[in-house]
Amino acid sequence: MLRAFRSIARLVRAARVLGRHDALFPLELREEMPGVLLMLMPLAKIRLPWEAAPERTGDAGERLATALAALGPAYIKLGQFLATRPDIIGDALAEDLRSLQDRLPPFGMGEARAIIEEGLGKPLGEVFREISSPIAAASIAQVHKARTKPAHENEEERDVAVKVLRPGIEQRFARDLESFFWVAEQIERHYAPARRLRPVEVAGTLADSVKLEMDLRLEAAAMSEMAENIAKDKGFRVPKIDWERTARRVMTMEWIEGIPASDRAALVAAGHDMHRLGMQVIQSFLLHAMRDGFFHADMHQGNLFVDEAGNLVAVDFGIMGRIGPNERRFMAEILYGLVQRDYVRVAEVHFEAGYVPQSKNIHAFAQALRSVAEPIFGRPARDVSMGKLLAQLFQVTEQFDMRTRPELLLLQKTMVVVEGVARHFDPDHNIWESAEPVLKSWMMERMGPEARIEEAAAGALQLGRVMANLPEVLDRAERTARLLAESVDEEGVRIHPASAEAIARAQEARSPWRHPAFWAAIGAAGALILTKLF
The missing domain is CATH 1.10.287 (Helix Hairpins)
Structure with missing residues (x-):
């Protein structure tokens, strides 16, 4: 009962913020809402004397993103998480919520210093010769540039990036997650039409993701693992971790001198080959996913840099994806079969993987796959989306009782993001031509004699x-x-x-x-x- 009262109090506050931004009962969706919710609209929009009047501009997704930013870190993270699930909320809303990348103001240097000293167990001056004010701030942590102070004779001074968790972020997330779980349980219990969205499962996945991001040692371990996986690769790298200056709430890594991938004009001015960069980001992602089964699951432009040598450098490893050997083989065969337009083989792979029940007709399924993929081929390269094709294929498979595969949805989501980065570099980039050699090589290596x-x-x-x-x-x-x-x-x-x-x-x-x-x-x-x- 106490949990319910706590959750209701927090949710009332959240509802009022969403209501004042016209994001709780968006005009675009009111025809679909139950009458009891519409009766609550006036209460949600009441503005107290000390509250500023919000700007109700933009479409429903933009207003929701603004309201979530006003509610703080947990709700920003919720919005970022929902942005990865267009299968649940739709492509348009997911696109609007992707704007929630770095919306929070930084916290003070005094608090940052205290967290660093407590985590490393030493005065700041013994660890770093100098440290800057925050250069980037997100929902969970902020980043400072620093210069190390050598701990022994053989160590040289280095420029590093220091990531610091926000003060009290663990407790705040714990409270808000409790509310998320409670409301998800109530929705699933009392509102049958929403059960297909699996609200409790969504809340659980969000909670698991947040737990990993609350321990920066785990993010450091992910970076270290990927660095080992790609040690012999060219064109893509990750920063080196400074383990001596890393703790649960502090992570220190190599400072990256490069141009943000989001700044296309600067990349062109620096003379970088934009077509090659587009090919590199696609092939690197597929190589990590198919060869290693371990991939960066948040590889948008804000988390990528291009160094002087033209290498892509990824940062922010808080969200990672894993797929097992069988899933890798099935996905590689599915993608390669689509490249070759071999729909019967793609259908066979779905049946072999157990994605589609054996009771279904394999040739009917191949026909359904053809109906989705064939209209895409023959169109200009810039109009062909691998990620969207996979999304449409998954929608078709629902008609054949295919069960939802969370690991494949994360892969699909990341593929859509990476594809967007490739098109950002080179609008005319042919995604399929970039993917084919990686898929073909992987299949020859893994399925040959x-x-x-x-x-x-x-x-x-x-x-x-x-x-x-x-x-x-x-x-x-x-x-x-x-x-x-x-x-x-x-x-x-x-x-x-x-x-x-x-x-x-x-x-x-x-x-x-x-x-x-x-x-x-x-x-x-x-x-x-x-x-x-x-």
């Missing part, structure tokens, strides 16, 4: 582990037989019937000869032997 041999070897190794345990299994069987022999009298073995039945079931379940993994290993070993022979 050498990859099959590796899979067979892995299966043989599993078989070896099973066989290595065989002596122990036989030894246990011998001991069991001896014990049973000692338990036999003239009337036979003295075991309760229920116990005997339980032992039989357990022995049957444990038998390696009945375990699917055992036969999979046998098959892999056979494949390996055949490969070696022929």
Whole structure:
């Protein structure tokens, strides 16, 4: 009950802010609203004497973005998160909410100094020779430029970027997230039409994302992992982490000297090849997603720089995406099949992946895919969107009872963003031509003969582990037989019937000869032997 009262009080305040910005009951949506909500409109728009009159300008999405910015960090993060889910809120509203990137004013240097000193356990002067006022401020943290003070003789002074969490941000987010969960539960419980939007799941995903962003050591670890993955790649890099000057609420990294990717005019003036940059951002993203299964999931222009050598440098690793080996293979085959216009193969992959129930007709599904993709081909390159094509394909698959795949939605969302960056660099960029060599190379590497041999070897190794345990299994069987022999009298073995039945079931379940993994290993070993022979 106390949780409900707290949540209601916070939500009343939020509703009043949204109402005064005409974002709670937007004119564009009033025909679709229940009458009880429309009755509350006058209450939400009441302005108290000390409150400034808001500017009700722009469309519904713009007004909502302004209201969320006024509500503070948690609501800004909510807006940023919803901007990644056009499948739920629609493309137009998602586009408006993407403006919520760096809307908050910075906090004071005194507070920043206290957080840094507490996190690193040292006076600021022992760690940094100098530190600037904030150069960027977002909903969760702000960034300062600093120069390190060497901690030992072999260390040189370096320019670094220092990211600092906002004071009290964890407690504020915890309170607001409690309210988000409460209202999501009420909506899902009492308003059936909204259940398809999965409000509780949306709140849970937002909460998980925020938890990761509240510990800057985790962001540093993500940067370090990606740096290892791309160590041999060209054209894309990430800043190096200064682990000695990083803690839960403070992160120090290499300072990047470069031109923001958002400043196209400056990039052109500096002589950078805009077509190559467009190709680089697409191919880098696909390489990270398909090869590594680990990708930057917020790779918009504001999080990218171009250094003097023409490398793309990514920052802000608070939102990362992961996809498993199977999902990578399925997605690569789907994309490559679309490039080749092989709709039957694309349909087969959906069925093999289990995305579409086996009860559906594969040829009917291929026909549906063709109806979406075929009108796109033959159009000018600048009019062909890979991300939007995937979104349309996912909409078609809903007609065939395809279950929502959250990891694929994040991949799709990032692909739309990256595609926008590529078109920002080069408006005539052909997304498909950039993607094809990466997809083709990945498939040849992962699905060619050498990859099959590796899979067979892995299966043989599993078989070896099973066989290595065989002596122990036989030894246990011998001991069991001896014990049973000692338990036999003239009337036979003295075991309760229920116990005997339980032992039989357990022995049957444990038998390696009945375990699917055992036969999979046998098959892999056979494949390996055949490969070696022929």
